[in-house]
Each structure stands twice: as C-alpha cells, then as structure tokens.
Amino acid sequence: MKPEDNSPQPEEVNEALNQDLLQDLSEQGKTKELVEMFEELPTMDVAEFLSEKPLNEILAHLRKLDLDDQGRIFSDFAHDLQLEIFRNMERRECAHLMGHMFSDIRADLYQELTKDEQIELLPYLDRKVREDVIILSAYPPECAGGIMTTDFATIFADMSAAEAMAKVRKDAPSKDMIFYIYVVDHSMVMKGFVTLKDLVMSEPQTKVIEMLSEFFVYAEVNEDRESVAQKIEKYDLAAVPVLNSLNQLVGVVSHEAAIDIIQKENTQDLEMFMGIMPTANDGNYMTTSSFHHFKKRVVWLVSLAAIGIISGMIINEYQGVLEHFIILAMYMPMMAATGGNTGSQAATVVIRALSLGEIEDKDWYLIIFKEMKISFMLSICVAFLTYLKIAFLSFSSLLPKGFTMSYIGVTIAIAIAIQVITSALIGAGLPLLVRRLGGDPAVVASPAITTIVDITGLLIYFTVAVHTLGIS
Amino acid sequence: MKPEDNSPQPEEVNEALNQDLLQDLSEQGKTKELVEMFEELPTMDVAEFLSEKPLNEILAHLRKLDLDDQGRIFSDFAHDLQLEIFRNMERRECAHLMGHMFSDIRADLYQELTKDEQIELLPYLDRKVREDVIILSAYPPECAGGIMTTDFATIFADMSAAEAMAKVRKDAPSKDMIFYIYVVDHSMVMKGFVTLKDLVMSEPQTKVIEMLSEFFVYAEVNEDRESVAQKIEKYDLAAVPVLNSLNQLVGVVSHEAAIDIIQKENTQDLEMFMGIMPTANDGNYMTTSSFHHFKKRVVWLVSLAAIGIISGMIINEYQGVLEHFIILAMYMPMMAATGGNTGSQAATVVIRALSLGEIEDKDWYLIIFKEMKISFMLSICVAFLTYLKIAFLSFSSLLPKGFTMSYIGVTIAIAIAIQVITSALIGAGLPLLVRRLGGDPAVVASPAITTIVDITGLLIYFTVAVHTLGIS
Numbered sequence: 001m002k003p004e005d006n007s008p009q010p011e012e013v014n015e016a017l018n019q020d021l022l023q024d025l026s027e028q029g030k031t032k033e034l035v036e037m038f039e040e041l042p043t044m045d046v047a048e049f050l051s052e053k054p055l056n057e058i059l060a061h062l063r064k065l066d067l068d069d070q071g072r073i074f075s076d077f078a079h080d081l082q083l084e085i086f087r088n089m090e091r092r093e094c095a096h097l098m099g100h101m102f103s104d105i106r107a108d109l110y111q112e113l114t115k116d117e118q119i120e121l122l123p124y125l126d127r128k129v130r131e132d133v134i135i136l137s138a139y140p141p142e143c144a145g146g147i148m149t150t151d152f153a154t155i156f157a158d159m160s161a162a163e164a165m166a167k168v169r170k171d172a173p174s175k176d177m178i179f180y181i182y183v184v185d186h187s188m189v190m191k192g193f194v195t196l197k198d199l200v201m202s203e204p205q206t207k208v209i210e211m212l213s214e215f216f217v218y219a220e221v222n223e224d225r226e227s228v229a230q231k232i233e234k235y236d237l238a239a240v241p242v243l244n245s246l247n248q249l250v251g252v253v254s255h256e257a258a259i260d261i262i263q264k265e266n267t268q269d270l271e272m273f274m275g276i277m278p279t280a281n282d283g284n285y286m287t288t289s290s291f292h293h294f295k296k297r298v299v300w301l302v303s304l305a306a307i308g309i310i311s312g313m314i315i316n317e318y319q320g321v322l323e324h325f326i327i328l329a330m331y332m333p334m335m336a337a338t339g340g341n342t343g344s345q346a347a348t349v350v351i352r353a354l355s356l357g358e359i360e361d362k363d364w365y366l367i368i369f370k371e372m373k374i375s376f377m378l379s380i381c382v383a384f385l386t387y388l389k390i391a392f393l394s395f396s397s398l399l400p401k402g403f404t405m406s407y408i409g410v411t412i413a414i415a416i417a418i419q420v421i422t423s424a425l426i427g428a429g430l431p432l433l434v435r436r437l438g439g440d441p442a443v444v445a446s447p448a449i450t451t452i453v454d455i456t457g458l459l460i461y462f463t464v465a466v467h468t469l470g471i472s
Numbered sequence: 473m474k475p476e477d478n479s480p481q482p483e484e485v486n487e488a489l490n491q492d493l494l495q496d497l498s499e500q501g502k503t504k505e506l507v508e509m510f511e512e513l514p515t516m517d518v519a520e521f522l523s524e525k526p527l528n529e530i531l532a533h534l535r536k537l538d539l540d541d542q543g544r545i546f547s548d549f550a551h552d553l554q555l556e557i558f559r560n561m562e563r564r565e566c567a568h569l570m571g572h573m574f575s576d577i578r579a580d581l582y583q584e585l586t587k588d589e590q591i592e593l594l595p596y597l598d599r600k601v602r603e604d605v606i607i608l609s610a611y612p613p614e615c616a617g618g619i620m621t622t623d624f625a626t627i628f629a630d631m632s633a634a635e636a637m638a639k640v641r642k643d644a645p646s647k648d649m650i651f652y653i654y655v656v657d658h659s660m661v662m663k664g665f666v667t668l669k670d671l672v673m674s675e676p677q678t679k680v681i682e683m684l685s686e687f688f689v690y691a692e693v694n695e696d697r698e699s700v701a702q703k704i705e706k707y708d709l710a711a712v713p714v715l716n717s718l719n720q721l722v723g724v725v726s727h728e729a730a731i732d733i734i735q736k737e738n739t740q741d742l743e744m745f746m747g748i749m750p751t752a753n754d755g756n757y758m759t760t761s762s763f764h765h766f767k768k769r770v771v772w773l774v775s776l777a778a779i780g781i782i783s784g785m786i787i788n789e790y791q792g793v794l795e796h797f798i799i800l801a802m803y804m805p806m807m808a809a810t811g812g813n814t815g816s817q818a819a820t821v822v823i824r825a826l827s828l829g830e831i832e833d834k835d836w837y838l839i840i841f842k843e844m845k846i847s848f849m850l851s852i853c854v855a856f857l858t859y860l861k862i863a864f865l866s867f868s869s870l871l872p873k874g875f876t877m878s879y880i881g882v883t884i885a886i887a888i889a890i891q892v893i894t895s896a897l898i899g900a901g902l903p904l905l906v907r908r909l910g911g912d913p914a915v916v917a918s919p920a921i922t923t924i925v926d927i928t929g930l931l932i933y934f935t936v937a938v939h940t941l942g943i944s
Contacts, residue, residue, distance in 0.1 A: 018687070041687045044707050169673060178669045179651070179710070196668050197650045201641060215490070215513045233735075235516050236728040238651070238710055255727045256708040262731065263705075266738045267824055274820040274918070275813055285825035286838070290845040297817045297846070298853055304813055305854050305888075308806030309861060316802050323795065330788050333808060333926055334780030340812070341747055341776055341919040345769050348746040352739050353757035366758070373762040374769070381770050382777050389781055416777075446746070446918065447813040454805055 018045040035064045038073070047076035055088055071100025080287060082109050095124035098133070104149040104257070107136035144219040144228045147261065148242045148251030154184045155208055157191050162204035168196070179238035183212055188248040190241060192216055218243050221250055225261050232258035269355060272440070273348070275300035275447040304451045314458045321462060324400055328465055331390070331412050332458070338382060339419045339457040340450035343427030346371055347449055350428045351441045361435040367428060375424030379417035387413040403469070415464040422460065423453040490517040507536045510545070519548035527560055543572025552759060554581050567596035570605070576621040576729070579608035616691040616700045619733065620714045620723030626656045627680055629663050634676035640668070651710035655684055660720040662713060664688055690715050693722055697733050704730035741827060744912070745820070747772035747919040776923045786930045793934060796872055800937055803862070803884050804930070810854060811891045811929040812922035815899030818843055819921055822900045823913045833907040839900060847896030851889035859885040875941070887936040894932065895925040
C-alpha cells in the first residue's frame with residue numbers, strides 16, 4: 001500500500017499503515033477526509049477497518065458513500081457481518097445495496113437469509129437483480145453455477161471492432177474488471193472470446209469474427225468446482241466461461257474464485273487425511289461451534305480406538321514372550337511409532353503428488369518400486385540406530401540367561417527394518433488403491449494408516465522375535 | 473474445450489477431445505491442418521500433445537510455427553523437456569526462441585543451464601533479452617523478484633487517455649494479457665495504475681492523473697513469495713506490481729504465479745507437518761531421485777525413533793505393574809494411538825486456521841478454551857466406548873484376585889479421558905507457541921506430537937492405574 005509521492009521505503013508502507021491512516025482520521029473526527037480515503041483505498045482495507053467498529057458506526061460510514069462504493073466494500077465484509085448489517089437495515093436500503101454488490105457474493109448472502117427474509121426482500125429488488133439472485137441461488141455451492149458471477153460483457157461475431165468496443169463501453173459492468181469479452185449469438189450461445197487488448201489493438205473496421213478464439217476452455221454449469229479451479233490453474237486463465245447444456249453462456253468463474261476453491265479443497269484434503277470429516281458448511285475455526293468441531297473429529301477417533309483393541313489382543317496373545325523378554329516390551333512403542341511415521345510420510349507424498357497430477361494411479365508399480373527403494377534406505381538407518389541403542393544402553397539386567405544383548409539387538413533391528421518397509425508400502429499403496437477404485441485418495445487418513453501398521457508391526461515384531469530367539 | 477458450431481454437449485467436449493483431434497490429424501499426416509490447430513488451440517493442450525512425441529518430432533513441429541507461437545508453447549513445456557530441447561538446438565535458434573518466451577519462465581530456464589551453457593548463449597541474445605535474463609536470474613526463487621515477469625505496460629501521469637492508449641498499443645508486450653497499466657514517472661518510480669478498462673471507458677482528452685489509483689497494493693522485490701501470493705489472494709488482484717527500494721517498478725507478479733505459489737506452500741506445509749523436510753529444489757515426485765526422497769524423510773524418522781526409547785523406559789519402570797495387571801498392557805496401544813490421533817487432529821485444525829489467517833496467536837486463550845470444550849466432548853465418547861469394551865469383552869481371566877472388570881474399566885476409561893484432553897491441548901498449543909515465538913507453526917510435525925503424547929500418555933496411564941488400583 002502506498003500513499004502519494006515522497007513516500008517512505010516500501011517495507012514501511014503496508015496494510016497496517018492504511019489501517020493507521022484510517023484510524024487517525026477517524027479519531028480526529030475528519031469525516032470528510034475519511035470518506036475520501038474510503039473511496040481511494042483498496043476496498044479490502046476499508047472493509048477491515050470498518051469491521052472493527054460498532055454496527056451503527058459501520059452503517060453511518062457506509063451511508064456517506066455512493067452505492068457503487070457501498071456495494072464494493074460491503075462485498076468484502078465477512079459473511080456474518082454482512083448478515084448482521086442487513087438485518088439492521090430497512091428492506092428498501094438492503095435492496096439498493098444488493099443492486100450494487102458482486103453477483104456471486106450477493107447470491108451467497110441471499111442464501112443465508114431465512115425463507116421469510118427472502119420473501120420480504122424480493123419485491124424491493126430490481127427485476128434484473130431479482131432474477132439474477134434467484135437463478136444463482138438455485139445452483140449447489142460445489143458446482144460451477146454456485147461460484148460463478150453473472151457480471152460479464154458480451155459482443156456479437158458480426159460486429160466490427162469499433163461496434164464491439166461501443167457495446168462494451170455501454171454494457172460493461174461498472175463494478176468489475178474486464179478480462180475477456182465473450183462472443184455470443186443472439187440466443188447467448190457462446191462462439192468464442194476476445195480479450196479487451198485484442199479489441200484495443202485491432203483496426204476499428206476489423207470484424208470480431210476475425211480475431212475470435214474459437215477453441216476455448218469452458219466449464220459446464222454443473223461441473224465440480226474443483227475441476228473448474230483446475231482448468232483456471234492449468235490454462236493460466238483470468239476467468240473461465242460457464243455454459244449450460246445448450247452451450248449458452250450463463251456466467252463466469254474468475255481466478256479469485258479459483259484461489260478460494262483451491263484453498264478450500266486443500267483444507268478439506270488435509271482434514272480428511274488427518275481423520276477429520278469435512279462437512280458441507282465448514283467455516284472459520286472460531287465461528288464454527290465446538291460441537292460442530294467435535295462431530296467432525298469424533299467418528300474417526302472412536303472407530304480407530306475400537307480397532308485399537310486388535311493390537312491389544314496381539315499383545316495378550318504373546319504375553320508369555322513378553323514376560324520372558326521384558327526388553328521386547330520396551331521397544332514396542334518405538335516399533336509402533338516408527339511404522340506410523342513411515343507410513344504417513346509415504347501416504348502424504350503420494351496423495352499430494354496424485355492431487356497435483358504429478359503421478360497417476362496407472363503408474364502404481366513405478367511408485368511402489370520407488371517407495372521400496374526409499375524405504376530400504378530408511379530401514380537401514382533406523383535398524384542401525386536401533387541396534388546401537390540396544391547394544392549400548394545396556395539394560396542387560398532385563399535379559400534371560402543365554403542371550404546376549406547384541407543378539408537381541410539384531411533381532412529387534414531386523415523386525416523394525418521389515419516394519420519400515422511394510423509401512424511405507426502400505427502408506428503409498430492404499431491411496432493408489434483408493435484412486436484406482438475411483439475414490440478420493442485423501443480419504444486414506446493418516447490415523448488409519450497408523451492403526452493398520454500398529455497391527456502389522458506387532459505381528460512382525462513377535463513373529464521375528466519368536467523365530468530368531470527360538471521361543472514360543 | 474470446444475470446437476466450432478454444432479458442437480456436442482459440453483460434457484463431451486473436453487481436453488481429451490483436443491488431444492484426440494491433434495492425434496488424428498497427426499496420424500493422417502495432415503501437417504498443414506495440424507499446424508493450424510497448433511495456432512488455434514490453447515497452448516497448454518498443444519504442449520501436452522507435443523510432450524508425448526520424440527524429440528526430433530517436437531523440434532520439427534515447433535519449427536513450422538512462427539516464433540511467437542513457438543515461445544508460447546515452449547513456455548508451457550515441463551522444465552526438463554525445455555532443457556532437453558534447448559540442448560538439441562543451435563545456440564542461435566535457442567536465442568531466437570528465448571526472445572519470445574515469457575520472461576519469468578525464460579529466467580527459470582536460464583538458471584537451469586550450466587555456467588558454460590549460459591556463457592555460450594549470452595552473446596546470441598538480443599541486448600534487451602540478455603539484460604532481462606541476467607537481472608531476473610539474480611533474484612532468489614523464494615522472493616518476489618524470483619517469480620515476477622518483466623512483461624508489463626507503462627504510461628505517464630501527464631498523458632491524456634488517447635496518448636496513453638497510443639503508448640499501450642505501441643509497447644504492449646505481444647505475448648501477454650494486459651490487466652493493469654502502470655503509471656510511472658520518467659525514472660520508473662511507480663505513481664499508480666489504471667486498468668485497460670479505465671482507459672477504454674474514459675474520454676480521450678481525460679488526463680491519466682485524473683483516473684489514477686494512487687493507493688495501490690504492491691510487493692517489494694525482496695518480499696517473501698508467500699506474502700506476495702497472500703496479497704493477490706486478499707485483495708483479489710489479477711497481478712501485483714513489484715517495486716525496488718527506490719520505488720521503481722521492476723516487475724509484475726501475476727495471479728497465475730500466485731496460484732502456483734499457493735500450491736507449493738500448501739505442499740511444503742503439509743510435508744513439514746507430516747515430518748518431511750522441505751528442501752529448496754523440490755520437484756515432481758517421479759523426477760525427484762529416491763535418495764532425495766530418502767533424505768527428506770530420514771531426519772524426523774530417526775530422531776523420533778531415538779526419542780521413542782523414553783516410552784520404552786517408562787514401560788520398563790512400571791514393569792511390576794504390568795506383570796500384575798497384564799490387562800493394562802492390552803490397552804496400552806489404544807491409549808497411545810488415541811492420544812496421537814487427537815493431538816494431530818487438533819494441530820491440523822489450528823495450523824490450517826493460522827495459515828489461512830482465520831485465527832491469530834494472540835487469541836491463544838480462546839483457542840485453548842475451545843479445544844478444551846471440544847476435547848472434553850471427545851473424551852466422554854472415547855472413555856465410554858473404552859469402558860464398554862473392557863466390561864463386555866470379558867478377559868476376566870487376566871484379572872488378579874480382588875479386582876472386578878468394571879473397576880478396571882473405570883480406571884482405564886479415566887486414564888484415556890485425561891489422555892484425550894491433554895493430547896488436544898498439546899496438539900493445539902504447540903503450533904500456537906511456535907507462532908508466538910516467531911516460527912512457522914507447520915514445523916510442529918504430527919509425528920512429533922504423536923511421540924510426545926505417547927510419553928505423556930504412558931505417564932498418565934500408569935499414574936492413574938497406580939492410584940486407583942492402589943498398587944505400586
């Protein structure tokens with residue numbers, strides 16, 4: 001953020017400075033200058049500044065601005081605050097404000113109103129706004145229709161560049177940037193697009209059809225939002241047009257929406273992977289109720305605790321061995337933890353690479369082979385360390401007669417080496433298997449892998465011990 | 473992706489179709505039509521199609537296109553392929569191609585050449601390109617300078633809209649979209665910006681200074697790339713200007729770069745959190761060597777295995793208790809696993825909320841209080857389940873005389889309830905503490921939390937058991 005001319009070094013002028021600037025003007029009661037700054041500064045900074053104020057002050061400030069600025073700043077408020085402000089305004093004022101909001105944010109807000117509030121508000125809205133809100137609200141939030149905006153500019157293919165430019169000047173939604181100008185026929189079927197730069201650069205008499213890009217990336221209105229975001233990411237687009245089943249242009253998803261979706265999907269994948277159930281209306285950590293947090297975590301926690309009894313039963317089974325070799329019990333937790341860590345590491349890397357499209361499940365044998373090599377190296381390190389620990393920490397008092405510390409050390413080291421390799425293969429293999437079966441690999445939660453390799457680990461541990469130490 | 477007019481329903485026309493289209497033309501030997509399609513289709517689709525071909529075929533195809541198209545398609549190839557193609561071209565041809573690449577990708581490629589190759593190539597480059605490459609290569613890849621492009625358009629504040637438009641027409645980099653036009657003085661100090669739309673919409677005689685946005689978001693050339701991406705995300709920008717310490721405009725970071733950074737930072741955070749060391753030059757899963765993967769994973773794995781011995785020593789300490797109450801050993805793995813899972817869940821949620829800016833470390837007491845409420849609910853569920861399991865699975869044969877199954881059940885249930893609450897508080901508290909101390913909360917790895925709560929869990933378990941069962 002940077003005020004006028006002889007400004008200080010860039011590192012000193014930042015968002016915090018804008019907040020201070022507004023705060024100072026506000027404290028000194030310089031209302032006129034404050035309102036001027038509201039119009040000048042990035043709307044997000046103004047929205048942040050106002051968010052901290054009491055409700056009546058927010059309303060008083062907003063009302064001093066023209067409706068365009070009001071709509072822009074209001075669109076940058078958090079959902080909760082938008083709703084609160086709305087409920088403290090007269091319906092007519094709400095309707096005016098709505099007429100100047102970004103269409104996608106407006107539709108989100110409308111959906112958060114109660115049925116009664118919606119019905120009360122509708123008659124006050126302009127016909128165009130009303131139709132827009134109703135149509136956009138009809139799409140589920142996980143699809144292209146649910147995240148698109150209806151603010152876009154269209155031209156016809158048979159226009160000249162000059163005519164097209166004139167239409168854009170007339171139609172252009174005042175509140176948004178223009179990235180692409182969409183070329184449609186008279187029934188709104190999309191024919192292609194030009195950029196504003198194409199129009200500006202061309203000779204006035206050039207026909208639009210001559211500069212048109214006919215092969216364009218688009219999203220289908222029911223397409224999953226993640227797939228829409230991936231298109232924007234892959235093709236480096238500023239926005240992607242959304243078409244209905246008749247190929248009519250019905251909206252546009254912008255790169256801002258794409259970033260938002262990418263962040264949400266990343267959060268969901270991370271939560272799933274850590275054994276937290278994603279739910280439809282996940283919001284901010286703080287505004288989500290404790291009970292909602294609880295519900296998201298309890299399922300995996302209780303299920304895995306229930307499965308955990310299997311490990312207990314294995315220990316019970318080998319009770320005799322443990323009583324004889326108490327030293328085996330000492331290294332049991334390390335065995336379990338190392339397996340869990342190795343498995344989770346492998347799963348993390350494979351799931352992320354799958355979701356970024358770096359690898360495909362059809363290459364599973366290459367991936368498994370690679371994980372085998374990696375885990376072989378890991379197993380040597382861990383086994384070596386384990387042997388050293390056992391040989392030198394000298395709890396020889398715990399040994400039954402006839403066994404040397406180094407012999408026990410080798411036994412446990414072998415067991416842990418096998419555990420590391422198995423765990424890596426399970427961790428890498430499960431997500432690949434789930435993808436192969438058509439599921440989302442992120443459902444293979446790290447806690448589940450930990451629980452599985454706990455069980456396999458104990459089996460490996462006792463089997464190796466029983467065989468090398470010759471006990472039963 | 474959508475070809476001409478009577479196209480099929482959108483769901484059937486997609487990226488795969490474009491690939492098929494190109495494949496068909498290629499197989500039928502329709503070279504002319506193929507080259508035409510290369511010019512028409514999104515460059516990413518063409519790049520993907522060509523990537524699958526042998527090197528000499530790629531070269532032959534590229535050479536049929538004009539240099540602009542060559543540069544655009546070549547920019548969309550993977551780094552490795554770019555390098556391979558480059559090493560099979562004459563220096564003069566390389567230099568021509570470089571002159572038509574996107575400046576940020578060109579600088580990346582240049583940095584991957586060996587010192588000798590760089591020196592050999594430089595004399596062939598145009599002076600402007602040469603300077604650009606050398607300057608961009610000087611910035612480390614983690615800062616704004618390392619990810620910015622030098623393709624941008626500038627105008628002066630005292631120009632009229634018509635003059636400005638004429639300058640943009642003349643200067644506009646042919647290969648990129650124009651989002652913003654930057655207003656600079658004659659020593660390139662940035663004064664503000666206008667959008668192309670602002671220019672198009674204004675009267676020809678309006679002065680640029682009248683429509684200028686003086687308060688603008690910008691990045692400093694040495695600013696961390698994550699912070700740059702966050703600005704683009706927060707302010708919904710299409711691009712952010714990069715200024716040096718003299719406030720001169722030196723480059724632009726686009727929203728495409730921001731998405732790229734967000735994905736990379738998400739991967740890094742995830743890996744760190746799962747106990748995988750991020751390194752400077754992390755690439756694709758497949759192209760990264762097994763040894764490099766090994767190095768990234770081994771540190772945490774071996775360190776935690778070493779710490780794991782503490783758990784073993786606690787078990788050794790309470791050996792007497794375990795021998796007396798073998799049933800306690802059976803529920804030990806569940807105790808450890810549940811603690812690890814609870815702690816990791818809490819850490820996941822808190823780290824993600826911190827990184828999305830939903831919470832701040834100064835609100836730590838609110839977060840801890842919230843986690844206390846959540847974990848209290850979780851502990852009741854888990855404890856209840858544990859009691860039921862113990863009471864009904866009836867391994868009463870394992871009990872010493874004088875103890876009932878339900879008494880043991882209550883003991884273990886209490887221990888696990890305490891473990892769930894402690895683990896959640898440790899999992900939520902550690903990332904907050906690290907952030908408070910100025911570090912990146914994602915360094916609090918889930919495996920580390922698991923290892924810590926393994927230790928605290930065993931201490932809780934045996935302390936509760938010793939006290940309620942009255943043994944020592």
